[in-house]
Amino acid sequence: MITTYKASQHPPSLKDLSDQVRFLGSEGKIWLDEQRMLLIQVSMMASCRRELIEMLGVERAKGFFMRLGYQSGLKDAELARKLRPQGSDVEMFFTGPQLHSLKGMVNVRPQTIDIDLENGQFYADIEWQDSFEVENCQTENLHSDQPVCWMLLGYAISYSSFFLGRQIIYKEVSCRGCGDAHCRIIGKPAEQWDDAEEVMRYFQSDPIIDELQALQVQVANMRQRLQIEAGKFYGIGQSAVYRRTCALIDKVALGKASVLLLGETGVGKEVIARSLHLRSERAGGPFVALNCAAIPPDLIEAELFGVEKGAYTGAQQSRMGRFERANGGSLFLDEIVELTPRAQATLLRVLQEEELERVGDSQTRKVDVRVITATHEDLENAVKQGRFRADLFYRLNVFPVRIPALRERREDIPLLIEHFLEKLHASYKKKTLGLSDRALQVCLHYDWPGNIRELENLMERGVIITDENQSITVDALFPHSPQLAESIGLASDGRLVKSTLASGQDWIDTIIDSGIGLDGVEDALIQAAMERSQQNVSEAARLLGMTRPALAYRLKKSP
Missing domain, CATH: 3.40.50.300 (P-loop containing nucleotide triphosphate hydrolases)
Known part of the structure; x- marks a missing residue:
């Protein structure tokens, strides 16, 4: 026998359901009968919705929220049978929409409901008022050309399907979230819809990790093809x-x-x-x-x-x-x-x-x-x-x-170093901070008799020797050539340049012969110390063997 409900009829009272809600603040718990509940801000759900859409795309986010609602509907269907075991078919069915309202998710206004549990017949025409999902979209300015009440829809599908013992599918035929005057859903058995499979695919597990891994492979292949097409295969x-x-x-x-x-x-x-x-x-x-x-x-x-x-001894085959x-x-x-x-x-x-x-x-x-x-x-x-x-x-x-030769294209040395270090960091599964300023200066002025091959080998040596998150020093690159560490001197304008200085008195004579004044030497030393200490005045003062106030005074008076 078909039981019919019209909008003019009064729905069952909510009192027996609301009596099941208990707030135990002292325990940090809220209960609906034996289900633990959460009281959360609607704005939090709005932010979550935006983030998931940006992270997964609209279709994956829709599937996530519909599956979330689906699980909630199953729990409430079990609760409805427990709370109203003697109710009529319509009263039992109404428990789901009333629980939805009780939770503050939406105000459910059934227009027409036809239920025949014995024969599995079902038809529902329902209006949703004040949907929290529409409010989410409006709060976050998430404009959509399709209905947006995804979680509510998943809930309605699972609740009705559990209640009738057969697959019921709802569609949101109009939605305020995409510009319509009302949110309205129509529910019928799955076989009465032409596109039931399209709706049900949202409830299938859709792990993104497999697709991401496949995309990584595709991206790597695409990069290789683009590299060829763009001509970057010439090298660095x-x-x-x-x-x-x-x-x-x-x-x-x-x-x-x-x-x-x-x-x-x-x-x-x-x-x-x-x-x-x-x-x-x-x-x-x-x-x-x-x-x-x-x-x-x-x-x-x-x-x-x-x-x-x-053909000859040892030629065992062609x-x-x-x-x-x-x-x-x-x-x-x-x-x-x-x-x-x-x-x-x-x-x-x-x-x-x-x-x-x-x-x-x-x-x-x-x-x-x-x-x-x-x-x-x-x-x-x-x-x-x-x-x-x-x-x-x-x-x-x-x-x-x-x-x-590499010494004829010194401006390419930093690019080559960066390229080799990126490869070596991945190969050795460790990350250095790259070359120290001093090491880079030595590399820029070194003649590289072995050219790019020598540069690559030295970068590999540097990565092997250097600890994680440390800078590669001159000693790591040239452990057997200490004179290279002293091969950078001062020009008359205070710049660091290649020098042929030896130990002892030679470097003093070279500076005097170059015409650099005492102020120029002092400014260059202070500048180098500040760069090496990453602008830490105390550390720079320690490197120069002077007090912090003394260095601060010189920094203040220098142009």
């Missing part, structure tokens, strides 16, 4: 001389011309070679690198051009050489001057004919490879000395590019 450097080098590489990258990279050991020739490959039309093909100086002379041909099984592996891409040959005369002749033929024969084989194989070579020696001198073939030199020297 903003100096004019380094940018000119990169501009030259840009000009030759798209073609197939051979490129000869010149420069001292450790300047980053392989980084430039890889950059050239990635900027070319062969970027999707392989990039293969080989240091010719690292291969024994009697094996270099097999390493470059491949070998057939049984294998491709670097040229075949680089087919369709680029081959980088470092220290090309170290090739044997026979390997040079074979390389010249491969470059001219674009075909090769493996060692111990007569079959010709076509290869399409762009060759990038590098050397720290003067190849022209090697040609004059008879150590390198002139015709091969001319074939490789189509587009020579000189990579500047």
Whole structure:
């Protein structure tokens, strides 16, 4: 039998429910029957709502609040059966809306309710007045184009579903939170809604950590692709001389011309070679690198051009050489001057004919490879000395590019240091405070005979030696070269500059010869002490061997 309630009827009294509320201030507890309750500010919930929306987005925040309301509705459905066991179907159902009102969440005004517990029939048309969630949105200026009473909706769905023993779904068909005149919900069994699954997905657990981890992987991949597209794969450097080098590489990258990279050991020739490959039309093909100086002379041909099984003792199976592996891409040959005369002749033929024969084989194989070579020696001198073939030199020297030494691009040193320290901190799982001011000054004036490779190795040494949250000192970088710690002196204008000072009387003579006055020396020392002490006057006074008032007086009188 269907029991119907109309808006004109009087709802059951709230007294039996309100009598169950007990405030035990002495114990710090509020009870609703046997459920412990909380009395919290609506403004706190408003702030929580804003933070969750900003943190998780609207859809995830909506799901969170609907699940929160759902759990509350289940608890109140159990309470309703306990408090009104003899009530009619409508009285039992009314307990949920009345508990909602009693908690100060919303004033529930049912318009029409049809209930048939025996047959599972249900229909509800309900108006919500003074919804706390609408007030939350208005307080925080959370404008929305969809209904906002999420927690109330979750409560209504779980309470009604528990009460009827079947899945009931409510929809908020109008809401003051998105500009409507009233908040109104319609409830029916799930099968009577076309989009029931869309509503129910809000009640499924939705852990964000898995998605965050997947996004981290995607971001890492995207960064790598953006790095390639933006050209940052050239390495670290903003100096004019380094940018000119990169501009030259840009000009030759798209073609197939051979490129000869010149420069001292450790300047980053392989980084430039890889950059050239990635900027070319062969970027999707392989990039293969080989240091010719690292291969024994009697094996270099097999390493470059491949070998057939049984070609020599130890050739247990046939294998491709670097040229075949680089087919369709680029081959980088470092220290090309170290090739044997026979390997040079074979390389010249491969470059001219674009075909090769493996060692111990007569079959010709076509290869399409762009060759990038590098050397720290003067190849022209090697040609004059008879150590390198002139015709091969001319074939490789189509587009020579000189990579500047690190001492020629000192303004890039701080960028390189920052780059290496970031990598090393992650690798060693420790965080230093970076280089001390003194250590940075020494690095800026050091000549770096080993170039970028030496800089990276010294940064690694510094990170290993230095304790967590401490600055990397000069001694950590140059433990066996104490003279470097004394290699920074004073210019006539008080600046710190590279010096060749030795111990003893030499430094005094140098200062006198430079024409620096006593006031200039004093000002420079005070400035250096203040910088080292991070503007702590007491600490600076200790470094200078004077009292704090005396230093404060000099600071006050200095311009």
